[in-house]
Amino acid sequence: MRSSVVVWLAILALVASCTSSARAPRKKDYARALGEGENALELVTDRSEYPDFRAMYGDSDSILRALRESRGWFDKPSSKRHYPVAGFTHDRVAYSLDRLIEIVASAQSPEELSGLIALNFDVYRSVGWDGSGEVLFTAYYQPIFDGSRQPTAAFSEPLYGLPADLVKAEDGTPLGRRVGETLVAYPTRREIETTNLLKGQGLELVYLKNRLDAFIIHVQGSAKIRLPDDTFVHVGYAGKTDRGYTSIGQELVADGHIADDDLSLSAIREFFSRRPDLLDDYLQRNDSYVFFTETGPGGPYGSLGLPVTSYRTIATDKTIFPRGAPCAVATRMPKLSPGGSDRVEDFVALVCDQDTGGAIRSPGRCDVFVGTGEAAERVAGHTKYEGRLFYLMAKERP
Incomplete structure (x- = not known):
């Protein structure tokens, strides 16, 4: 009798274990990198x-402006060094931009646009x-902050330009720090800030x-930095250290705050x-450190050196996706209302892949540029939705 009870208890434990495993959802790792031999894009048949x-x-x-900016980038000889990528040639992506510009400019109805894209394009x-x-x-988004050219009692936290000892590859990938004839990892954010590593080099912008x-x-x-005289300084990305990015938001969630x-x-x-x-502890958990340059009033600019366009520029991992390519996204985004009670709507749009970001390092992540200032901050701060990304x-190939 006792052996029967033991057997039944074992069976019940096994069933409970299986049930528990079945119920436990798989944790979604959007930062998961591609495995060896995996492709970031698949043809939709x-x-x-x-x-x-x-x-x-x-x-x-707006989409024609973004498409034409991308197409102009392909005319630069330097753009060819970034291709082929994901199986696509430089000429094919440039031609794809030409065709989509023609179609968007000529389509007279939603049905015509849809039919022409489906007829003339492969969708990945x-x-x-x-x-x-x-x-x-x-x-x-592009924030607007008050600031000063000189340190004052009110303004004391600098943004730095590129240091001379930061080494980058030809495509801008950070490689580390040059120390004599040796290349080493660049110090972490914590090390940079606690040792005042950059101070006194004339790098403060x-x-x-x-x-x-x-x-x-x-x-x-x-x-955009508003100076005391009401003029603006525009700063943009110039480079970063070779250290990994950590989201302080996710750290705050993990710690229960x-x-x-x-x-x-x-x-x-x-x-x-x-x-x-x-504050210091959480900020310094992000080892990555970013450097800036003054860009002038025509931006903001993406990683291709092109002006980004609100709701038409996306940032992706440029090691696996084709730069400057025409894309489509299908997701959801907050819709601002004057009264402050925002709602969420479908966001289905033609876009261009013109930027990258420290946190965007996998096929499971995409960032949408949503504009400048407080309203854009509100949208950006509440956008975190699943969706699909298409190229x-x-x-027809040239």
């Missing part, structure tokens, strides 16, 4: 899995984080009010306003 190109009709001026889909095509979409403002610019990659569902830039600001004693390649 079933048209029912295409995005709704009809919903992309309208506001042709990002494999996403797990091969299913699921991509996590976030958003970024502008000074901000506080460390969090400066850090936000590091994450966003560009900013902010609920994952409540995570936003405003929530992060509010937390550090209550706990300024924790459009002309069927």
